[in-house]
Amino acid sequence: MRKILQDNGISVIEIIDEPWLEDVRIRGRLRLVDSVLQNEGIGSSSSIDLSTDVGKMTEVLSFLHAMLVVCASFDERLMTRWVEGEASRADVLLGMDDGNFPLISASYLSGIRVEENGSGQTEYWIPLPDFIELCPRISGSYWRLVNRPTKDGWVCLDAGAGETSRQRAARLIKERIRESLLRDCEVRMEKMDDEFAAKFSEPVERIMGLLSERVESEMPMTAAIRDDWPPCFESAVSELNQGINVNHVGRVFLAAFSRSIGLNREQTCSFFANAPDYDGDTTAYQVNQIFEREYTPHGCATLKTNARCPVQLGEDSLCDQEWLTHPLKYIRARQRRRYHDERESEGSPNEREVSSSANAS
Numbered sequence: 001m002r003k004i005l006q007d008n009g010i011s012v013i014e015i016i017d018e019p020w021l022e023d024v025r026i027r028g029r030l031r032l033v034d035s036v037l038q039n040e041g042i043g044s045s046s047s048i049d050l051s052t053d054v055g056k057m058t059e060v061l062s063f064l065h066a067m068l069v070v071c072a073s074f075d076e077r078l079m080t081r082w083v084e085g086e087a088s089r090a091d092v093l094l095g096m097d098d099g100n101f102p103l104i105s106a107s108y109l110s111g112i113r114v115e116e117n118g119s120g121q122t123e124y125w126i127p128l129p130d131f132i133e134l135c136p137r138i139s140g141s142y143w144r145l146v147n148r149p150t151k152d153g154w155v156c157l158d159a160g161a162g163e164t165s166r167q168r169a170a171r172l173i174k175e176r177i178r179e180s181l182l183r184d185c186e187v188r189m190e191k192m193d194d195e196f197a198a199k200f201s202e203p204v205e206r207i208m209g210l211l212s213e214r215v216e217s218e219m220p221m222t223a224a225i226r227d228d229w230p231p232c233f234e235s236a237v238s239e240l241n242q243g244i245n246v247n248h249v250g251r252v253f254l255a256a257f258s259r260s261i262g263l264n265r266e267q268t269c270s271f272f273a274n275a276p277d278y279d280g281d282t283t284a285y286q287v288n289q290i291f292e293r294e295y296t297p298h299g300c301a302t303l304k305t306n307a308r309c310p311v312q313l314g315e316d317s318l319c320d321q322e323w324l325t326h327p328l329k330y331i332r333a334r335q336r337r338r339y340h341d342e343r344e345s346e347g348s349p350n351e352r353e354v355s356s357s358a359n360a361s
C-alpha cells in the first residue's frame with residue numbers, strides 16, 4: 001500500500017478529495033457496502049482489471065479508503081462488519097489463488113507445508129499451535145483436532161466439506177486476517193484526530209445510514225450513546241419530549257440525524273410521541289419518507305439560522321472548533337474520545353495482547 005502511494009505520488013489526504021481518485025473512492029464505498037450488506041465472498045463489485053497498474057492502484061487504495069472511513073466512524077459495529085467482509089473476501093480469493101497462496105499464507109501462519117498425497121492431490125499442512133489457536137473459532141467437525149491427520153507437530157488440512165485443501169487452509173487463515181484487520185483498525189483509530197476524522201464525515205454518514213437500515217434492532221439507545229449526542233440533537237429530542245413545539249427544520253433534522261447515527265424508525269418516531277400536535281400515522285409517514293429518501297441532516301449553519309443550535313460561543317468546546325461544521329462531526333468526535341477513553345482504561349492494543357497471552361499462559 002505504501003509503495004503504491006509512493007510510486008503514484010499520492011498522500012493519504014489526497015484520497016479524500018482529489019478528483020482523479022474518484023474511482024478509488026467509489027470502489028472503497030462498494031467494498032463497504034458489500035461488507036455491510038454481507039454480500040458473500042468477493043461480492044458483485046469486483047470488476048476491476050487487476051492486470052493493469054491503474055486497476056491495482058484502485059483496488060489497493062480502495063481498501064485504504066474503506067478502512068479510513070471505518071476508523072473515522074468510531075463505530076465498532078461498522079468496524080466488525082467491514083473486517084468480516086474483507087476477511088471473507090480474502091478467504092475466497094486466497095482459496096482460488098494458486099500462485100500467491102504459499103507466500104501470503106506464510107505471512108499469516110507460523111509456517112505452511114505443501115505435500116502431495118497418495119492420489120496426487122496437493123495437501124497443505126500447518127503447524128499445530130496455529131491450528132489449536134484458530135480452530136475453536138470455526139464450527140464443524142472438520143475443525144476438531146481429533147478429526148485431523150497429524151504428523152510431527154503438523155496438521156493436515158485435507159480436502160473436505162466440498163472444498164479443496166487450499167480452500168480449507170484459506171478458511172483458517174481468514175481467522176488471522178480478521179484478527180490482524182481489527183488490530184490495524186484499532187491502531188488507526190488511536191492515531192486519528194478529530195480534524196482528520198471530520199474529513200470523512202460524508203462517506204461515514206452514508207455508510208452509517210445503510211448500516212442502520214440493516215441492523216435496526218441492534219442499536220440500543222444506551223446512556224453512553226446519548227452522551228455523544230450534539231446539543232442541537234439533544235435539545236430537539238428533549239424539547240419534543242417535554243411537549244415543546246420544535247420547528248420544521250428541527251423536526252426534519254431530528255429524523256435525518258437519527259437515521260444517520262443508526263437509530264431505527266420506531267426509535268425515531270418515539271421522539272415525537274409527546275409533541276403538542278402528535279399524530280402517529282403522520283409521524284410514521286414523514287419519518288419513513290426521510291429514511292427512504294436518505295435525507296442528509298442539516299449542517300450547523302442551517303441549524304443556527306433556523307434557531308436550532310442551542311449553543312453560544314464558549315459553552316461547548318467542540319462546537320467552538322472551526323472544523324465543526326456539522327453535528328455528525330460532533331458525534332464522531334465524541335465517539336472517538338469515548339473510544340480512546342475506553343481503550344485507555346483497558347490498556348493499549350499491545351498491552352492487551354501481552355495481558356491476554358499472559359492470561360492464556
Ligand code: SF4
Pocket residue numbers: 230231232233299300301303304308309310311319324325326327330
Ligand atoms: S454548533 Fe453545530 S453541532 Fe454544535 S450544537 Fe450547534 S448546530 Fe449542533
